[in-house]
Amino acid sequence: MHCLPAPEPEAATPPPAWVTEPIPSVEVHRAWTQDERRDDQREQSRRYEELRGWWVREMVTTRSPLTERMTLFWHDHFPSGEYKTHYPQLMFRQNALLCRDALGNFGDLLHVVSKDPAMLQYLDGAGSRKGRPNENFTREVMELFTLGEGHYSQRDVTEAARA
Numbered sequence: 001m002h003c004l005p006a007p008e009p010e011a012a013t014p015p016p017a018w019v020t021e022p023i024p025s026v027e028v029h030r031a032w033t034q035d036e037r038r039d040d041q042r043e044q045s046r047r048y049e050e051l052r053g054w055w056v057r058e059m060v061t062t063r064s065p066l067t068e069r070m071t072l073f074w075h076d077h078f079p080s081g082e083y084k085t086h087y088p089q090l091m092f093r094q095n096a097l098l099c100r101d102a103l104g105n106f107g108d109l110l111h112v113v114s115k116d117p118a119m120l121q122y123l124d125g126a127g128s129r130k131g132r133p134n135e136n137f138t139r140e141v142m143e144l145f146t147l148g149e150g151h152y153s154q155r156d157v158t159e160a161a162r163a
Contacts, residue, residue, distance in 0.1 A: 012058055012061040013054065013058050013061055016050050016051060016054060018047060019093075020089075021089060023087045051088045066103070067102050070103055074098040075095065075098055077145065078145060079122075079144075080121075080122035080123075081122065084122045093116075094118040098113075110146065114137070114141065123137040124136045134161065135158065135161040137161070141160075142156065
């Protein structure tokens with residue numbers, strides 16, 4: 001499932017079992033008590049630590065070190081993280097996506113990252129509404145991910161967000 005050349009479909013070390021657990025819906029989360037929310041936050045923090053440890057072990061033991069290094073590079077290029085992406089399952093899935101396309105075409109990678117739930121959450125995509133699009137993601141795509149500062153206009157950002 002991780003960064004291995006075909007036909008090896010499995011990571012060198014098994015990921016934590018919880019990475020396939022479903023994420024509670026917004027409705028379920030809203031129904032929790034304050035104590036349940038606090039307990040969930042502690043559990044997700046613990047899981048993030050476990051996931052980071054797993055990835056470090058994977059980088060050390062992988063049979064495809066270039067792919068893992070490029071996955072780390074893309075994770076830095078397309079930043080997202082714990083403080084805005086509450087559930088580590090999303091980060092695991094994003095890591096698998098980056099790994100899968102780590103050595104491929106940048107345009108293809110940008111396209112799949114633009115639809116990745118962890119990235120959309122990290123860049124406030126949930127707040128985007130018809131008539132009031134959130135420009136954060138569009139601005140990051142243009143400034144950090146592709147064109148660089150000064151190579152686009154505010155109108156470019158506004159129109160791309162609207163699209």
